[in-house]
Amino acid sequence: MMKKTDSNYSRRSFLKVTSLSGGGMMLGISWFASAKPEDSLAELNIEPVWQEVTSFIKIASDNSIKIFSPNPEFGQNVMTSLPMLIAEELDVDWKQVEVEQGNYDPKAFPRQFTGGSQGIRMAWKQLRTVGSAGRQMILTAASQAWNLPVSELTTANGMITHAFSGKSETYGTFAAAAAKLPVPKDIVLKGNQSFRLIGTPQKNVVAPKIAQGKPLFGMDYREAGMLIAMTERPPAFGMQLKSFDATAAKKMPGIVDIFPIQVFKDDHKFAGFDTRSFNEVIAVVGKSTWDVMNARKKIKAVWEVAPERKEMGVNNRETTVPSGLESTTKHYAQMLEMSKNPGVVERKDGDPEKAFAEAKHVIERTYTAPFLAHNIMEPTNTFAHYVGDKVRFVAPIQIPDWIMPSIVARLGIPKENISIELVRMGGGFGRRAYGHYMIEAALISKQANAPVKLIYSREDDVSAGIYRPSYQLTYRAAFDENKKLIAFHAKGGGVPESPLHANRFPAGAIDNYLAESFVIPSNITIGAFRAPRSNFNAAAEQSFLDEISEYMGKDPIVFRLELLQRAKDNPVGKTNDYDASRYMGVLELVRDKSGWGKPENAGKKRGVSAYFCHNSYAAQVIDLQVKGDQVTVDQVTTALDCGVVVNPEGAKNMAEGAAIDGIGNALFGQLTLTDGRTDQRNFDTYRMIRHNEAPKNIDVHFVKNEIDPTGLGEPPFPPIFGAMANALYQATGKRFYQQPFQPQLKG
Amino acid sequence: MIKKYSVKINKKVHQVEADENMPLLWVLRDILGMEGTKYGCGVGSCGACTVHLNGDAVRSCQLPISALAGTEITTIEGLSAKGDHPVQKAWVDVDVAQCGYCQSGQIMSAAALLKNTPNPTEEDIENFMTGNICRCGTYTRIKKAIQLAASK
Ligand code: FES
Ligand code: FES
Secondary structure, three states, X not given: OEEEOOOOHHHHEEXXXXXXXOOOEEEEEEEOOOOOOOHHHHHOOOOOOOOOOOOOEXXXXXXXXXXXXXXXXXXXXXXXXXXXXXXXXXXXXXXXXXXXXXXXXOOOOOOOOOOOOOHXXXXXXXXXXHHHHHHHHHHHHHHHHHOOOHHHEEEEOOEEEEOOOOEEEXXXXXXXXXXXOOOXXXXXXXXXXXXXXXXXXXXXXXXXXXXXXXXXXXXXXXOOOOXXXXXXXXXXXXXXXXXXXXXXXHOOOOEEEXXXXXXXXXXXXXXXXXXXXXXXXXXXXXXXXXXXXXXXOOOEEEEEEOOOEEEEEOOOOEEEEOOOOOOHXXXXXXXXXXXXXXXXXXXXXXXXXXXXHHOOEEEEEEEEEOEEOOOXXXXXXEEEEEEOOEEEEEEOOOOHHHHHXXXXXXXXXXXXXXXXXXXXXXXXXXXXXXXXXXXXXXXHHHHHOOOEEEEOOHHHHHHOOOEEOEEEEEEEEEEOOOOOEXXXXXXXXXXXXXXXXXXXXXXXXXXXXEEEEEEOOOOOOEOOOOOOOHHHHHHHHHHHHHHHHHHHOOOHHHHHXXXXXXXXXXXXXXXXXXXXXXXXXXXXXXXXXXXXXXXXXXXXXXXXXXXXXXXXXXXXXXXXXXXXXXXXXXXXXXXXXXXXXXOHHHHHHHHHHHHHHHHHHHHOOOEOEEOOEXXXXXXXXXXXXXXXXXXXXXXXXXXXXXXXXXXXXXXXXXXXXXXHHHHHHHHXXXXXXXXXXHHHHOO | OEEEEEEEEOOEEEEEEEEOOOEHHHHHHHHOOOOOOOOOXXXXXXXXXXXXXXXXXXXXXXXXXXXXXXXXXXXXXXXXXXXOOHHHHHHHHOOOOOOOOOXXXXXXXXXXXXXXXXXXXXXXXXXXXXXXXXXXXXXXXXXXXHHHHHHO
């Protein structure tokens, strides 16, 4: 069954084809700048800058098909799933498709953006439209060549067939003719029931190269004459460079030059993703990484405490970055102090003050978490070559569009003179949304007058990061004499941002509700980290719900379902940002798949948790055992509702990874500071989850529906923290309020 | 001090001039242009740089070039000619990789494990592989892939 697309895409885009010299067809799609942004785009503050023609598909006469994957790849496997969308509508055999990473080209590719779990969601109609248009043009070309009506022709696996006559030919046969045809005005998309490829498990198209250790990453990039650069920076946040002497360092073997660079100009207008940990650093340029690492040790630098500074935002809003050497213990004390004062009211329903005053019983708990470092396995790096007034990058970067204006502003060259080759990223998790390292590499290349690859050592990467903030949430629940929940209060704050999502569950399910926030200014740099804010909210909120359900004598799943039923039938307030039915759906699925409450599981130490973020719903049940300070996770059962699943193989892998990553961060993850210096500098001090600590088994289940796909990279991550805390309680009889959990198992 | 060394890597002898303390990792990556062996920590804590030294898994970031006389090194590039070592095939079959950055090291560790312990228990796998970090969290798939390779 086919259905006409109801999207705006066909109206505001046109397709253009160009003939390949070899007699094939190249299909592109163009997006008018005048188009109104989709609501979802507006939500993300992404400006559509798509104006001219680009190419996603190449079909050659021999019927080989190349599909370009537009989005930067960091392990979320979009290089497989995005081309699958095109191949589905194009109706080609997936086995004949070769996938290539598209380079940065906003005119060619409408949305080269990896972040916010939006890749598939945003591409769902766009890329299927690209594929469908190609198919329709080839059909038209075949119908003209055979003198047969299009309605009598069918396509499958890159072949066109006329059933009556038995004629059958490849797409490649008609590709050249199709390229000369006008592009169809109305693009028709398949109905979900007709999918042949979408929804089938497909292996990562890059897997064979990865298994052979091919040089796919920014770290692996090299070219003739390339030098290696590293940067030396203050030993602690809150410090800056006063002076340095590089005489001895410059004499070290292989060293070409040593000089300071200033990352952003003093009057820079900071956009949201212009964060960098230190603005003035010393660049060391040499022939090999080892030479540069050794020379760094010989630099005699004098650092001083930096004064308070103002940063001007692009919105002309000024931020004050305080002076001082900060410590984690002080942050915790500050947050606790702040939590005692009234915060900024983010939402209020009913009369919470009165309800708390009249309550028969109140439970109050405070949850705290440290900073987390991204610890991307491939440390931060970029290749840059600055020649004349042009610069060429080979960069692992999640959102090239967001760093471009800053590169332009810093280097003073037009954006046409900047090219970016996108390379596979060895992890991102938000870290590579902050492209300051590209500016650093370009400045170093310019000064050194050579192509350079800038590399962060692991110590640089850990100790000069853009961290997940340190957060705190205090919850209060009020009960009447029948232990009925009558009011709920959340007060959340952090260094330097609040984690609060005031309109998320359980808002909407409780008559009297109050959400307040506070912030503590800081000079520690923070940024997006896999499901920002949600990754802490879920931990705190889901632990608290577990504790109050126990007080009420209710099963934790039943309790959540009752609240959600209320939010569904008779929601409090109009700004609730979740769909209660879908929330219930994942809880029910995880309950059934984990055998929750079944007699055979009575002896298991298990915890449950559910959360909504990035448009998707996730619930998890963890079974574990604790011996001394050793935690063995026997089983993780995950239920997800992210709408249609494009590639179940990749989707499962990512959900499994989210569980392991989440368990690791919940048990061990912490970046603490003493007088501005990070206590962890490398993997010998920053505790990562390892093989023997990973769950013995992980099952991932998807709610089956026909809803357009939503995010998947982030949603399964936040709830795992809550499920861990709740399962640990079952195993130890102890509640866990402070992350990471594992150190509290000692003794 | 810069000296001349000859090192046998993937059955081929290479002549290199390098600082005596330069770890094999950087000899491979910066001098010989063999970039399958990855840098993750430089302190022996992550396993991204794992290679085989006389058949055993070792961390190349901890091996100075001056210590390699008379040894045979195998890197991921030399594990098989066409990426068809049973471990590499199992990695593709089980669809292990996410970002993939840690996987050269994981594969080299796994290949060394299976060479000495052709039928490892789950515990053998966990213990042997504990030195290899994967931030993306592919550990359960790695275990499945090792079991698959062992069964072939
Ligand atoms: S780079 Fe050698 S163990 Fe991490
Ligand atoms: S696959 Fe990304 S670190 Fe292992």
